[in-house]
Amino acid sequence: MRVFAVTLLSLLSAAALSARAAELPIFDAHVHYSHDAWENLPPRQAIAILRRAGIKRALVSSSGDEGTQRLVAEAPDLVLPSLRPYRTRGDIATWVRDESVSAFLEDRLARHHYVAIGEFHLYGADADLPVARRMVALARQHGLVLHAHSDPDAIERLFRQDPRARILWAHSGFERPESIRAMLAKHRNLWCDLAFRSEQGAGGQVPAEWRALLTEFPDRFMVGTDTYTPERWHYIVEHAAWSRAWLADLPPPLAERIAYRNADTLFAATTPARGQ
Numbered sequence: 001m002r003v004f005a006v007t008l009l010s011l012l013s014a015a016a017l018s019a020r021a022a023e024l025p026i027f028d029a030h031v032h033y034s035h036d037a038w039e040n041l042p043p044r045q046a047i048a049i050l051r052r053a054g055i056k057r058a059l060v061s062s063s064g065d066e067g068t069q070r071l072v073a074e075a076p077d078l079v080l081p082s083l084r085p086y087r088t089r090g091d092i093a094t095w096v097r098d099e100s101v102s103a104f105l106e107d108r109l110a111r112h113h114y115v116a117i118g119e120f121h122l123y124g125a126d127a128d129l130p131v132a133r134r135m136v137a138l139a140r141q142h143g144l145v146l147h148a149h150s151d152p153d154a155i156e157r158l159f160r161q162d163p164r165a166r167i168l169w170a171h172s173g174f175e176r177p178e179s180i181r182a183m184l185a186k187h188r189n190l191w192c193d194l195a196f197r198s199e200q201g202a203g204g205q206v207p208a209e210w211r212a213l214l215t216e217f218p219d220r221f222m223v224g225t226d227t228y229t230p231e232r233w234h235y236i237v238e239h240a241a242w243s244r245a246w247l248a249d250l251p252p253p254l255a256e257r258i259a260y261r262n263a264d265t266l267f268a269a270t271t272p273a274r275g276q
């Protein structure tokens with residue numbers, strides 16, 4: 001009886017292990033870890049959540065940058081750091097007219113390694129203000145991706161400033177598929193995250209217009225949770241599972257691209273080799 005129980009137990013754990021191995025890895029391209037998050041959720045626990053969710057890499061930014069640096073120190077294999085032009089949450093609304101933001105960016109870039117600048121909020125003609133222009137120049141100088149929460153007009157202005165910029169369009173601009181399609185057709189260096197959107201996979205099914213868009217641009221989309229408030233950290237595991245559910249409605253090679261390969265490729269140029 002005991003032998004049977006032990007055998008059953010090892011069979012069960014082997015099954016659990018193979019299920020885990022078969023689980024689609026996720027690159028979460030939209031994670032924030034600001035001061036109110038790390039006060040309640042220390043870095044070790046935050047990393048444990050990412051690992052439990054099966055997140056293989058995460059693009060992390062935080063207002064003030066301190067949270068990002070704490071997470072990088074805890075798990076340099078997992079965390080890809082992005083620099084926000086925000087010192088505090090309040091900078092979201094004012095940063096683009098605040099000249100002191102440029103000095104903050106320059107200081108952090110001189111001290112730490114990043115793969116991106118963002119996520120920043122920038123709309124319309126504000127994209128041509130001096131602080132935004134300086135940010136684009138710094139991204140070009142350091143070879144960094146711009147993670148822009150923007151309308152199509154601001155995206156166009158960023159590309160006019162630097163036609164070779166690489167832009168990750170946060171939330172795909174919350175635009176409709178036909179609008180996203182037009183932007184992707186026009187700009188080959190534009191990628192889209194699907195953070196905080198659900199219509200592409202509600203109920204585990206990809207609607208026809210989304211299927212057509214994802215199929216036409218298989219190498220441009222990636223997923224993200226958007227932990228814009230600390231509570232949303234506890235949603236990361238569920239979001240990864242939800243993403244796997246709708247990605248399973250796509251052909252496996254396309255699902256893998258959206259789950260992690262596209263983000264890996266985008267950030268490969270700015271990510272130091274990790275020996276794996």
Ligand SMILES: [Zn+2]
Pocket residue numbers: 030032119170226227228
């Ligand atoms: Zn965000």
